[in-house]
Amino acid sequence: MRVIACGLLALVLIAGDAFVMSAQQSPASARRSFVACPIVRDTRTQPCWLAEYEGELYYLGQQSGVANDFYPPQLRHEALVEGTVGQGRVCGGIPLQPVKVSVMRELTPACSTMLPAEDGIEAPPPIAAPRGPAPSWVKVVAPGDVTLYFDFDNEFFSLHVTVALTNLAKHVAESKASHVEVTGYRAASRLSNGTVLTERDTIASIRARKVADTLAGLGVPTGLITVNAKSQAQPADGVNDPWNRRVEVRVQ
Amino acid sequence: MHPHRRFLFLFACATAGLLAVLRLDAQTGSSPQPHTAWIASGSRQTLPREMVFDNTLGRLGVLNVSGPIDTAGHPFFEPIGSNARACVTCHQPANAMSVSVDSIRERWRATQGRDPIFAAIDGSNNPSLPQDAASSHSLLLNRGLFRVGMPWPPRGITPEFTIELVRDPTGVNRDPVYGLTSATPTVSVFRRPRVAANLKYVTSPDGLFNVKLGVLMDKDPDTGLPSSMNIMADARAASLSVQAQSAYHDHQGGQGPLPRAQLERILEFEKQIYVAQVWDTRGGSLIEQNGPAALGPANVARHEVHVLNGAKTPGFHFFDMWQHTSATPDPQAEFRASVARGNDIFLNRRFWVKDVAHINSIGLANPAKRTCAVCHNAQTSGMDLAPGWVDLGTTNFPTWTESPVWSESSDLPVFKLTCRAAAPPHPFLGRQIYTSDPGRALVTGHCADIGAITMGQFRGLAARAPYFANGSAKDLRELVDYYDRRFDMRLSGQEKQDLINFLGVL
Numbered sequence: 186m187r188v189i190a191c192g193l194l195a196l197v198l199i200a201g202d203a204f205v206m207s208a209q210q211s212p213a214s215a216r217r218s219f220v221a222c223p224i225v226r227d228t229r230t231q232p233c234w235l236a237e238y239e240g241e242l243y244y245l246g247q248q249s250g251v252a253n254d255f256y257p258p259q260l261r262h263e264a265l266v267e268g269t270v271g272q273g274r275v276c277g278g279i280p281l282q283p284v285k286v287s288v289m290r291e292l293t294p295a296c297s298t299m300l301p302a303e304d305g306i307e308a309p310p311p312i313a314a315p316r317g318p319a320p321s322w323v324k325v326v327a328p329g330d331v332t333l334y335f336d337f338d339n340e341f342f343s344l345h346v347t348v349a350l351t352n353l354a355k356h357v358a359e360s361k362a363s364h365v366e367v368t369g370y371r372a373a374s375r376l377s378n379g380t381v382l383t384e385r386d387t388i389a390s391i392r393a394r395k396v397a398d399t400l401a402g403l404g405v406p407t408g409l410i411t412v413n414a415k416s417q418a419q420p421a422d423g424v425n426d427p428w429n430r431r432v433e434v435r436v437q
Numbered sequence: 438m439h440p441h442r443r444f445l446f447l448f449a450c451a452t453a454g455l456l457a458v459l460r461l462d463a464q465t466g467s468s469p470q471p472h473t474a475w476i477a478s479g480s481r482q483t484l485p486r487e488m489v490f491d492n493t494l495g496r497l498g499v500l501n502v503s504g505p506i507d508t509a510g511h512p513f514f515e516p517i518g519s520n521a522r523a524c525v526t527c528h529q530p531a532n533a534m535s536v537s538v539d540s541i542r543e544r545w546r547a548t549q550g551r552d553p554i555f556a557a558i559d560g561s562n563n564p565s566l567p568q569d570a571a572s573s574h575s576l577l578l579n580r581g582l583f584r585v586g587m588p589w590p591p592r593g594i595t596p597e598f599t600i601e602l603v604r605d606p607t608g609v610n611r612d613p614v615y616g617l618t619s620a621t622p623t624v625s626v627f628r629r630p631r632v633a634a635n636l637k638y639v640t641s642p643d644g645l646f647n648v649k650l651g652v653l654m655d656k657d658p659d660t661g662l663p664s665s666m667n668i669m670a671d672a673r674a675a676s677l678s679v680q681a682q683s684a685y686h687d688h689q690g691g692q693g694p695l696p697r698a699q700l701e702r703i704l705e706f707e708k709q710i711y712v713a714q715v716w717d718t719r720g721g722s723l724i725e726q727n728g729p730a731a732l733g734p735a736n737v738a739r740h741e742v743h744v745l746n747g748a749k750t751p752g753f754h755f756f757d758m759w760q761h762t763s764a765t766p767d768p769q770a771e772f773r774a775s776v777a778r779g780n781d782i783f784l785n786r787r788f789w790v791k792d793v794a795h796i797n798s799i800g801l802a803n804p805a806k807r808t809c810a811v812c813h814n815a816q817t818s819g820m821d822l823a824p825g826w827v828d829l830g831t832t833n834f835p836t837w838t839e840s841p842v843w844s845e846s847s848d849l850p851v852f853k854l855t856c857r858a859a860a861p862p863h864p865f866l867g868r869q870i871y872t873s874d875p876g877r878a879l880v881t882g883h884c885a886d887i888g889a890i891t892m893g894q895f896r897g898l899a900a901r902a903p904y905f906a907n908g909s910a911k912d913l914r915e916l917v918d919y920y921d922r923r924f925d926m927r928l929s930g931q932e933k934q935d936l937i938n939f940l941g942v943l
Contacts (some may be wrong), residue, residue: 225804232806253646259803261865292867297438299789299804309773342651343800351645402653403645 186380214330217243217281218267218376218423220423222296223258226276229309231341233276234258234286236266238377245286251344252314254321255302256286256336258297263289264384265337265374267427280369285321285427287337310347313437318344329436333396337374337430338384340392350396354403358435364437365405368413369393372429373421383418384430390414396432442479451453452650474531475540478553478687479507480522485735489715490531494537494899494941498715498724499530499634500734506706512699513706518689522702522787524681527583527630529687533712533897534634538581538908545571545578555792559584562607564615576607576848580908581699581928582627584609587879589617596882597860600624604851606644609677626874627849628670630907634712635896638818640665640677641742647824649799666824670890673880677704711738712897714942719772723942730754732942737817737896744816746784752810752819753895753943756780765784772938775931777941783809786828792836794828795889798864808921812892819895819943826877826889828863831905833888834871838919839908849873849907856884874907895943 219238223245226233234245234257245266246255258264268281318325322345324332331353333346342350357365371389374382390412397412419429469783473652474490476482484506488499508514513524528534536554544552555574557564560583566573576582584607590596602617604612609625610616618623632639642663647654654663657676663677674680681703685891704746709733715724724733730740731753759773788806790796796812797803812820812827821827830836840846854875856868863884865871877886890906903911908914917936921928928936 225802232804234802248802248805256800257802257805259797261803290861292862292865343645344648344651347646347648347651349701386715399653418448 188362197287215270216268216377216424217270218265218374218426219378220263220265220376222293222298222380223260223262223264223286224261224300226300226306227302228276228306229302231308231311233278233308235276235278236264238266242278243270244275244280245284247276247308249312250314254315254319254345254350255284255312256321258286260289260299261292261294263293263296265289267374276308283320285336287339288317290308290338311333318349319343322346323349325349328352329362329434331434333432333434334428335392335430335432337372337382338388340388340395342395350399351403352435353434354400354405357400357405357409361435362409362436365410366370366413366433366437367393367397367400367437368409368415368433368435370415370429370431370433372426372431373418374426375421375423377423381398381421382422384395386416389416392432396434400434446731448472464841467598474529475544475547476508476514476525476529476531478514478521478526480514481507483507483881484530488530488901492537492714492900493512493902494530495718495720495723496716498713499531499534499896500704500710500711500738501709502738503705503709506709511702511706512695513703516553516689516799517695517699518685518691520556520558520690522556522689524633524684524689526552526554528633530710530712530889531900533632533900535632535711535897535901536581537901538903538911541581551573554689556688558690559586560712563609563612565608565612565660568890576908580627581629581903582626582908583731585628586615586623586625586687589622589879591880591882594882596878597884597889598856598878598882600709600875601853601855602850604847606847607850610850624852624875624879625850626879627908628874629903629908631668631670632708632712632894632901634710635737635767635818635894636677636707636710637742638815638820639894641815643743643823647796650800666826667820669879670893671880672824672826672891677707677943681704681707688836711735712900713901714897717772717942719768720938720942722771727758729756729759731756731767731817740817742817743822745822746810746814746816750816751780751784752813752816752818753780753783765937772929775935775938776942777939778932779935779937781929782932782936783813783939786926786932788924790924792865793830794864794866794885794887796827798885803865813895820892825892826886827892828865828876828886828888829890829892830888831907831909831919832872832874832890833866833870836873836923837873838905838907839873854878854884854887860884876906895940898943899941913940916940 221236224235232248235242265287268284271280271282322334322343331349369389369392371384393412393414397410401407486504490497504523515790516523527536545555554560557568560577561573562576605611612740633789642665645663655675657664659678668674668680681700682695685695713734715733730736744750756777759777762774763770782930787806787808790807791804815822821905831838852872854870856862862868872888875887877889904916
């Protein structure tokens with residue numbers, strides 16, 4: 186799977202939060218948050234990923250690699266889709282951009298729709314992997330002030346998170362830091378239909394502990410690390426919810 | 438004559454244990470046909486730098502880059518444990534440093550089942566069965582499978598799932614001494630020995646993280662450096678040293694630690710050995726000058742490790758010189774063109790890779806429209822540069838290789854694994870899984886790892902059937918057929934043959 190990861194090894198420590206800001210500034214009316222079966226559409230080039238909500242088809246993104254910001258969903262699982270409505274149509278759907286797609290944990294065998302390639306429906310040109318931190322996954326304010334983002338109810342480290350943690354461990358060593366504070370958060374997500382989904386109550390500590398253990402595995406002395414978990418779910422507003430599923434790391 | 442084209446031909450009389458080394462011109466193939474060249478543990482001889490062994494598709498070349506080796510007193514070849522086995526018992530040069538079912542059957546016939554390869558502890562279906570009956574060794578004789586007993590639960594781990602035994606054709610998992618309810622609870626699964634050659638490709642670490650799962654790599658306990666985690670089928674050994682120590686105890690009945698000096702000699706030998714096919718019965722010499730750069734053990738030995746498959750660095754280099762057939766009928770040219778087409782399918786044919794845990798569950802989409810070479814992405818070996826354990830589906834119902842009517846007929850044990858409510862389920866099979874081998878999950882206790890097996894290298898395939906870790910594909914056609922069915926690849930008959938020919942010359 187290294188083929189998918191190449192190109193990300195020389196990440197630079199630049200705050201890449203344009204995506205975050207864009208999402209946060211979008212009014213709720215321009216947002217779509219829903220849980221649905223994803224749909225994959227074949228094309229002459231790369232498959233497209235779509236999802237239907239209230240009779241409308243939305244474009245989520247295209248197949249790429251784990252060095253890209255967009256991680257596509259999975260058939261056999263529902264997906265939580267949180268995005269901002271864009272213009273026009275892409276691959277037959279209204280684009281949600283930016284968009285965050287979380288694979289729901291339990292199986293839903295009914296999620297199995299594969300659409301064949303059709304004349305006139307093409308995937309957009311491939312999107313290059315970000316040169317800095319991928320905004321869906323990492324925000325770097327400073328080398329010692331980093332926020333890591335997660336899918337709903339999930340503690341999986343994307344490739345971008347592993348790179349950020351490697352850089353953090355390096356920074357701790359080089360700066361001769363005396364303290365590393367790791368704070369995990371639990372979140373909720375307000376759907377467009379008003380339903381609120383809340384993550385499991387242990388997720389904040391699971392995320393924080395995993396980050397702390399990984400930093401320790403990368404050589405950060407455990408005595409420097411303080412682990413906090415905010416187990417009360419952050420209030421859901423239907424706009425900023427993806428950014429509450431996070432772990433903050435502060436190096437002093 | 439180019440040195441790479443000249444090999445020595447090792448002829449062994451298996452019944453008498455005599456070896457006669459003859460010269461072979463690999464390009465012309467003018468050589469006597471050898472018998473199975475079995476090297477028995479403790480048979481003292483000098484193995485030359487280059488050896489060639491016949492197999493059903495042609496000839497395998499074995500290269501020891503350090504030159505001839507005297508097996509007398511060498512811990513890879515001498516029985517250093519308590520059951521008369523040596524490392525070589527299950528890692529035979531003639532079988533690409535694994536062991537084929539044909540060789541195993543020949544040993545049964547030649548020794549009436551008394552060869553140490555049939556040792557009760559893991560060379561039989563169940564150590565408690567009568568050991569003189571062939572039926573007690575049916576998994577080894579029919580599928581080349583050795584018993585692997587895994588402690589359950591894994592030491593220091595609270596598993597995410599429970600295990601129930603629903604079918605136990607060998608009786609070993611219910612055995613009062615060796616089974617799940619014994620004093621040392623053990624899950625027995627059955628696996629093929631992996632290739633102890635070309636190991637620079639197998640042990641090459643990928644980095645600090647397993648980029649597929651987003652977790653830190655295990656570390657080599659001797660060096661503290663990240664492991665490749667590609668050595669064992671379940672990645673339980675973080676280094677060749679750990680593997681050798683474990684094999685000394687588990688397969689050879691060794692007591693106490695393997696002495697350091699012996700361990701070092703085993704590791705040194707393993708790292709010197711390269712295997713690859715050198716001759717094909719239809720394609721002729723595979724190691725001609727200006728021929729494909731992937732072929733033959735000398736090429737395997739010289740190439741760089743950890744090179745990612747790509748347009749400029751294709752998985753098995755280039756086969757352009759074999760692409761064209763001649764105007765007049767030429768079976769050799771036609772075969773070579775078929776190999777080149779097989780390579781092209783391997784590199785470029787896209788199909789829907791679907792429901793493979795640790796491929797489709799790591800941010801790459803399910804399904805993902807990919808090629809063989811995306812997963813088998815390590816140039817020259819065909820492994821994964823990242824840790825290669827995935828649930829291809831060979832061991833888990835319903836895509837497994839066993840009978841769909843497992844309740845009536847199954848060679849292998851069948852386990853029912855139930856994931857606890859708080860744990861993440863297997864990404865594509867959910868919370869209740871029937872499996873003949875939980876694979877990596879027996880090490881980690883993770884539901885997501887159920888059925889995940891580390892992919893093996895592609896080299897010397899012609900010499901070491903059957904294939905897959907559970908020995909379910911008796912030849913390359915069955916291997917290709919499995920992929921064709923599993924991923925609905927819709928390969929034509931010719932395309933299948935092209936892939937078979939391509940795999941067969943590696």
